[in-house]
Amino acid sequence: MSQEIDDSKHGIPVGRRVFLGVAGLGLLGIVFGSQVQRAVGETVGAGLGGLLPGGNRFRIYSITGSFPNIGTSDYRLKVSGLVENPMTLTFEDLKAMPPVHLVKDFQCVTGWRVPQVHWEGVRLSDVIDAAGVNSQAKGVEFSSFDGADTESLTLSQARRSDVIIAYRMLGGPISSSHGGPVRLYVAPMYGYKSLKWLSEIRLVEKVSLGYWEQNGYPVDAWVGNFNGHQDAPIT
Amino acid sequence: MDTRMRRSLEGRRTAGIPMILRFDSIERIVHWTSALLFTVLILTAAPLYFVQVERIVGRRALIAEIHTWTGILLPLPLLVALSGSWGSGLRADIRRFNYWTMGELRWLRTFGANSSLKLEKFNPGQKINAIFVGSSMVVMFCTGFVLKWFNFFPLSWRTGATFVHDLFAGAIVVVVTGHVAFALAHREALKSMITGRISESWASKHAPRWLAEETDDQPEIG
Numbered sequence: 117m118s119q120e121i122d123d124s125k126h127g128i129p130v131g132r133r134v135f136l137g138v139a140g141l142g143l144l145g146i147v148f149g150s151q152v153q154r155a156v157g158e159t160v161g162a163g164l165g166g167l168l169p170g171g172n173r174f175r176i177y178s179i180t181g182s183f184p185n186i187g188t189s190d191y192r193l194k195v196s197g198l199v200e201n202p203m204t205l206t207f208e209d210l211k212a213m214p215p216v217h218l219v220k221d222f223q224c225v226t227g228w229r230v231p232q233v234h235w236e237g238v239r240l241s242d243v244i245d246a247a248g249v250n251s252q253a254k255g256v257e258f259s260s261f262d263g264a265d266t267e268s269l270t271l272s273q274a275r276r277s278d279v280i281i282a283y284r285m286l287g288g289p290i291s292s293s294h295g296g297p298v299r300l301y302v303a304p305m306y307g308y309k310s311l312k313w314l315s316e317i318r319l320v321e322k323v324s325l326g327y328w329e330q331n332g333y334p335v336d337a338w339v340g341n342f343n344g345h346q347d348a349p350i351t
Numbered sequence: 352m353d354t355r356m357r358r359s360l361e362g363r364r365t366a367g368i369p370m371i372l373r374f375d376s377i378e379r380i381v382h383w384t385s386a387l388l389f390t391v392l393i394l395t396a397a398p399l400y401f402v403q404v405e406r407i408v409g410r411r412a413l414i415a416e417i418h419t420w421t422g423i424l425l426p427l428p429l430l431v432a433l434s435g436s437w438g439s440g441l442r443a444d445i446r447r448f449n450y451w452t453m454g455e456l457r458w459l460r461t462f463g464a465n466s467s468l469k470l471e472k473f474n475p476g477q478k479i480n481a482i483f484v485g486s487s488m489v490v491m492f493c494t495g496f497v498l499k500w501f502n503f504f505p506l507s508w509r510t511g512a513t514f515v516h517d518l519f520a521g522a523i524v525v526v527v528t529g530h531v532a533f534a535l536a537h538r539e540a541l542k543s544m545i546t547g548r549i550s551e552s553w554a555s556k557h558a559p560r561w562l563a564e565e566t567d568d569q570p571e572i573g
Contacts, residue, residue, distance in 0.1 A: 127450040
């Protein structure tokens, strides 16, 4: 445009540069944001980090795009596969088992972490032991009543004391968007292992890849060094 | 020339007060449809962002769907307006956002303390607001796209997009709140976004260089 030269009247064309600069920074943030977020988190610490956008909050993901809604009275949990006594548990059955309380972080593989979440439920090992694990069983598969999500653990992972079937979190019943009424909480691993809307536990000889593993996520999802960020282990 | 003629035709007297056209009908439609879409986006963002709000509102899937599609619609009014001859007034105003005099840059640094500056159609605060809102629309659209269709992108992009989307959302809420507060404090200016016209006395006070431009053809000395 020829007017650009006419500085006395129009001034200097900086607006477009600011526009492109801000937009460009934002778009670069898509590519480098995970590193920036980590650096910011390390600089300001976890406490202040929680006040910043991008800090300590749950983001809700659903692979089916909807949130299945089942009331506690209709809820059923199937335990099947290589077990002595296949069973179907109700919500009340789970509540009748010895409860476990955990206060632990929830670390998502995409970078966010919610510190000190209160979880309540029963040990996964208590449930599979109640069904009686067959000696051939080496792994555990999980299905979700969203109809799509699947996950798995090795039998020894499943027997850890910090792997629970949760029916309460954040001080209340688990809402549908958080995977209620019953979900898995695998404390030492990235959040995608903590399958939501848990409907079935299957003991198997050899596990098949879960939904996220088929999409390239690691099968052994210990919180730590993965995909450009360093996440402190959850203890 | 075309614009100038249309402007002088549309500008007229209201109850004896000389008025000039500040925003043509296309600009007003773009403003208010975008404002509506922004409002829906901010309202639906609240329960998606804050667990406490979600507890009260519920229906997360529906709200996420509304948020996504509103976001996709957001650039449309602007793009439609800019795509044809009907957008000449809008284009002229966007051109004004681009050009900054040294005096305006100083005005921005002191946030209006330098009152001796003869302002043009938009004060520097309005210009930077428009530029920020425009660029943040690009950023929110692209980051929102990555968040929604994350499986087409590397995993770390989802992290980055989440971070940027959150950060810009915070900034947008601050800027939009400020924009609404200024509008409510300056009722005549707000009214001109509804009727399109503003009194020449307002313009002589708040936008003297623009008034001079509109009312006579003498070249201005900045």
